[in-house]
Amino acid sequence: xxxxxxxxxxLSVPEGENLVLNCSFTxxxxxxxxxxxxxxxxxxxxxxxxxxxxxxxxxxxxxxSLDKSSGRSTLYIAASQPGDSATYLCAVPLGGNxxxxxxxxxxxxxxx
Amino acid sequence: EPEVTQTPSHQVTQMGQEVxxxxxxxxxxxxFYWYRQxxxxxxxxxxxxxxxxxxxxxxxxxxxxxxxxxxxSNFTLKIRSTKLEDSAMYFCASSEVFTGxxxxxxxxxxxxxxx
Numbered sequence: 001x002x003x004x005x006x007x008x009x010x011l012s013v014p015e016g017e018n019l020v021l022n023c024s025f026t027x028x029x030x031x032x033x034x035x036x037x038x039x040x041x042x043x044x045x046x047x048x049x050x051x052x053x054x055x056x057x058x059x060x061x062x063x064x065s066l067d068k069s070s071g072r073s074t075l076y077i078a079a080s081q082p083g084d085s086a087t088y089l090c091a092v093p094l095g096g097n098x099x100x101x102x103x104x105x106x107x108x109x110x111x112x
Numbered sequence: 113e114p115e116v117t118q119t120p121s122h123q124v125t126q127m128g129q130e131v132x133x134x135x136x137x138x139x140x141x142x143x144f145y146w147y148r149q150x151x152x153x154x155x156x157x158x159x160x161x162x163x164x165x166x167x168x169x170x171x172x173x174x175x176x177x178x179x180x181x182x183x184x185s186n187f188t189l190k191i192r193s194t195k196l197e198d199s200a201m202y203f204c205a206s207s208e209v210f211t212g213x214x215x216x217x218x219x220x221x222x223x224x225x226x227x
Contacts, residue, residue, distance in 0.1 A: 099168060
């Protein structure tokens with residue numbers, strides 16, 4: 001059974017600091033890994049999708065790495081801004097079917 | 113950018129009532145899903161739907177739940193007799209292919225409150 005864990009559960013950083021959010025998963029037989037952003041009471045916005053053959057994916061200030069063999073992904077957010085305050089979720093499709101398993105999220109607060 | 117649209121954004125219902133949550137997936141996507149998130153918990157898979165039938169469902173998706181694609185654009189989740197514990201945010205999602213190789217697109221959710 002695929003278990004997805006995200007550490008830290010919550011963090012607060014001053015504006016301008018870089019953020020490092022970690023996601024680990026127990027079953028490395030994944031097609032891809034997707035990072036989402038969730039604002040309080042809102043939907044899931046896709047940030048980055050990394051295919052299993054890729055090592056990293058970048059979009060603006062966001063960079064996500066994937067180490068499939070060790071079951072880990074890291075989301076880096078450079079030069080954080082107050083608008084980055086949100087919960088960040090990682091999700092992987094379960095092997096053999098197409099349901100997603102989610103972590104509980106990294107809740108981020110960027111202090112102005 | 114194509115979107116998954118969900119209505120209503122918030123629904124309050126009395127325990128025992130039936131509710132229907134509606135979704136319009138992205139038009140060229142073939143796989144449709146419902147997930148839910150109880151406050152403070154992980155997002156959980158409920159059901160996937162392809163070619164007008166359920167392709168997979170979780171343990172949560174019992175006989176109280178049903179899904180339907182009544183026409184070419186809508187995808188609905190029905191809860192027949194709501195319970196307090198059904199209170200959650202319900203997300204619809206769609207993907208173009210089985211493995212979600214291009215990723216999954218989620219809607220903005222329907223917050224269901226059962227009183």
